[in-house]
Amino acid sequence: MTTHGCLNLRVIRQRLVGYSAQRLVGGDNRHAAIAMVLRQADPHDVELLLIERARRSGDPWSGQMAFPGGMVTPSDCDARAAAERETHEEIGLTLAGHDYLGRIDDMQGRHHGHPSGIVVSAYVYGATSGFAPQLNHEVSDVLWVPLTVFSEHARTVEVRHPAAPDACFPGIRVSDNSNQIVWGLTRRFLETFFRVLDVDLIGADI
Numbered sequence: 001m002t003t004h005g006c007l008n009l010r011v012i013r014q015r016l017v018g019y020s021a022q023r024l025v026g027g028d029n030r031h032a033a034i035a036m037v038l039r040q041a042d043p044h045d046v047e048l049l050l051i052e053r054a055r056r057s058g059d060p061w062s063g064q065m066a067f068p069g070g071m072v073t074p075s076d077c078d079a080r081a082a083a084e085r086e087t088h089e090e091i092g093l094t095l096a097g098h099d100y101l102g103r104i105d106d107m108q109g110r111h112h113g114h115p116s117g118i119v120v121s122a123y124v125y126g127a128t129s130g131f132a133p134q135l136n137h138e139v140s141d142v143l144w145v146p147l148t149v150f151s152e153h154a155r156t157v158e159v160r161h162p163a164a165p166d167a168c169f170p171g172i173r174v175s176d177n178s179n180q181i182v183w184g185l186t187r188r189f190l191e192t193f194f195r196v197l198d199v200d201l202i203g204a205d206i
Contacts, residue, residue: 016102033083034069092134099126
């Protein structure tokens with residue numbers, strides 16, 4: 001079992017290269033894609049890019065922590081192109097000049113605990129240089145979160161969605177801001193990502 005503190009971009013690339021991602025696209029599902037962007041903060045610390053979505057009426061993901069991404073459109077040659085386009089539109093990061101590391105399993109989106117009819121694909125990149133975030137109206141903040149944060153048990157919390165107050169979801173607080181909690185689809189992607197890397201994600205059973 002690898003620890004979060006032993007991960008670096010070289011190890012992550014090796015694990016992803018040999019991984020065969022499960023693909024769920026087909027049928028009546030709509031298709032979306034996200035980008036998981038990593039950077040090597042120092043030799044022993046990898047950071048993950050997360051966005052805080054803007055609070056907007058009618059948006060089921062309003063205010064949530066997420067990865068940059070969005071729906072695949074007819075103008076996109078494939079889902080990976082959609083993830084790259086959406087990342088540039090949302091935060092001003094052009095992924096074409098960075099290191100593509102691989103992909104992890106597709107996920108079925110959920111809304112109020114039920115399948116949403118959207119399949120989301122996830123693509124992993126290593127950032128090779130810095131960038132100055134340029135946020136569009138869909139994003140209120142960008143965070144670089146050390147992977148070691150996801151091994152700190154004190155950060156596990158319970159999340160109750162306003163639309164389903166009787167349901168309780170596991171979450172991980174990623175900053176001192178009490179609103180910046182990873183849960184739902186974003187957390188499910190992280191759970192898969194760490195499973196591929198042979199690392200435990202905390203808070204699975206709270």
